[in-house]
Amino acid sequence: MIVRNTISVFEHQRLCLGQQGFKQYHLEALLKLNEYHDGNYFEPIAKGVKFNQYVGVIQVDGLTIEINPKADKDDDDNKWKGVLLKMLQACGKLKAESSGAAHVKRKHLNLLEVYFELYLLEVERLVRKGLIKQYRKQTSNTKALKGKLEFTGHIRQNLVHKERFFTKHQMYDVNHFLHQVIQKAISIVSQFTSGSRLQDLCNRVQINFPEVDVKPITAKQLNNIELNRKSNGYKYALELARLIILNYSPDISSGKEKMISLLFDMNDLWETYILKQLQKVCVGIDIKVSGQESKSFWGSNSLRPDIVLRQGEKTLIIDTKWKRPNRSSASVGDLRQMYTYCRFWDAEKAMLLYPGDYSENRFKKFETDDYSLDQENTHNEMNHQCKMGFVSVLDAEGELDELIGAAILKLMNN
Numbered sequence: 532m533i534v535r536n537t538i539s540v541f542e543h544q545r546l547c548l549g550q551q552g553f554k555q556y557h558l559e560a561l562l563k564l565n566e567y568h569d570g571n572y573f574e575p576i577a578k579g580v581k582f583n584q585y586v587g588v589i590q591v592d593g594l595t596i597e598i599n600p601k602a603d604k605d606d607d608d609n610k611w612k613g614v615l616l617k618m619l620q621a622c623g624k625l626k627a628e629s630s631g632a633a634h635v636k637r638k639h640l641n642l643l644e645v646y647f648e649l650y651l652l653e654v655e656r657l658v659r660k661g662l663i664k665q666y667r668k669q670t671s672n673t674k675a676l677k678g679k680l681e682f683t684g685h686i687r688q689n690l691v692h693k694e695r696f697f698t699k700h701q702m703y704d705v706n707h708f709l710h711q712v713i714q715k716a717i718s719i720v721s722q723f724t725s726g727s728r729l730q731d732l733c734n735r736v737q738i739n740f741p742e743v744d745v746k747p748i749t750a751k752q753l754n755n756i757e758l759n760r761k762s763n764g765y766k767y768a769l770e771l772a773r774l775i776i777l778n779y780s781p782d783i784s785s786g787k788e789k790m791i792s793l794l795f796d797m798n799d800l801w802e803t804y805i806l807k808q809l810q811k812v813c814v815g816i817d818i819k820v821s822g823q824e825s826k827s828f829w830g831s832n833s834l835r836p837d838i839v840l841r842q843g844e845k846t847l848i849i850d851t852k853w854k855r856p857n858r859s860s861a862s863v864g865d866l867r868q869m870y871t872y873c874r875f876w877d878a879e880k881a882m883l884l885y886p887g888d889y890s891e892n893r894f895k896k897f898e899t900d901d902y903s904l905d906q907e908n909t910h911n912e913m914n915h916q917c918k919m920g921f922v923s924v925l926d927a928e929g930e931l932d933e934l935i936g937a938a939i940l941k942l943m944n945n
Contacts, residue, residue: 536594537641541601541611542586542797547579552594560591560790564780572794584853586615587794588642590723597641600797602855602886602924614924616645617931619795622803625649642793647720647729650771651736654713657768658739663761665707670699706743709765712753714743716772719779723791750777801853802837805884805939809838809849812936818842826875836872840943847943848872848881855887861919870897873915880916882943887921894918918942 536552546553561580565572573580582598589596600618601611619625625645670681672688676696685697717737724733753773758766780790806822813820819841828834838849850869856862861883869881880894894916920942926932 539597541599545581584797585794586797589792591790651732653768654736662705664703666701666703667707669702672697705741710743712772715748716775797853802851805851808936846876846878848878849884851884869917882920884920886924892918
């Protein structure tokens with residue numbers, strides 16, 4: 532049984548050598564991982580790292596580092612543990628209807644285990660259903676002439692064996708690229724589930740999955756996979772396989788340890804979560820919700836607000852911010868950004884939305900010189916307004932607040 536040590540931290544927290552089994556070679560592996568990802572995941576500090584806004588799990592050499600989201604450093608730590616899994620599920624990044632999704636509610640279950648189990652169960656489902664076959668080209672020596680004879684290879688290979696033919700022919704079997712991708716991800720999962728509760732499940736899936744060629748798989752190949760009517764049932768398994776393969780970093784630390792990381796930017800996750808909740812609450816009412824609308828701003832540069840609401844002729848803008856600012860005033864940069872959105876989308880109101888206790892701030896009109904901004908249309912009175920909005924992510928029981936969408940609409944209408 533492999534002994535695994537788990538360190539649980541929160542975003543923007545520091546982790547130094549000696550804390551909970553964090554050793555020098557762990558630090559070296561993390562620094563190389565961070566360098567590979569352009570320094571986005573954390574900041575190097577003296578004998579340690581300081582995590583940024585990325586949350587999730589990193590596993591290296593028996594050490595698991597869980598990075599949890601946390602809206603405010605003064606919040607109780609316990610109520611934020613497990614929030615990430617539920618938020619991923621609400622955002623559609625964890626398949627809610629999957630049989631493995633029930634394990635999200637288990638305590639002490641890290642993100643990697645959840646995704647690994649979902650993947651193994653999905654592959655097991657595909658095997659039970661029956662794996663598809665595809666045509667592929669194969670070049671080999673055969674005792675019967677079939678396909679196209681490769682003269683150069685035939686002369687080189689069969690100068691002595693006159694009874695053989697070196698041919699290029701088609702095969703119709705399960706040894707194709709889709710299954711090679713799935714097998715690659717299974718082999719990665721097996722490296723990180725040895726000695727864990729998932730080892731038996733992983734062994735069973737490996738035994739039942741057919742033997743296929745082992746080939747290098749690139750990110751470009753994974754991104755260019757196209758499914759048809761026959762292979763459409765593989766969609767979720769391939770999504771999980773892609774996630775596992777692209778986040779696997781073999782021999783990242785001097786060839787000693789193999790690492791896998793599964794990290795999410797909380798800024799993006801917060802934006803997606805709010806968009807999903809607003810779309811859900813606006814079903815059946817006269818409000819249209821869209822995300823990431825784009826308008827040309829300067830040359831190849833464009834403006835892209837997080838969320839645009841349209842109610843009749845009124846347009847409202849929401850820009851999500853996963854941080855806790857000074858409640859008295861937003862940053863000048865954020866306010867300028869919101870004013871620009873209002874001008875380009877002709878929006879009546881704009882709101883900077885932060886996580887926090889529900890707060891009823893007033894809308895304030897941008898104080899501008901209309902003439903200097905619109906000399907030919909001075910009769911067109913400017914009436915763009917903006918405010919800071921705070922909405923609770925969790926309810927009183929510490930669960931994700933299912934009424935957050937309605938609370939946001941209330942903030943916009945007041």
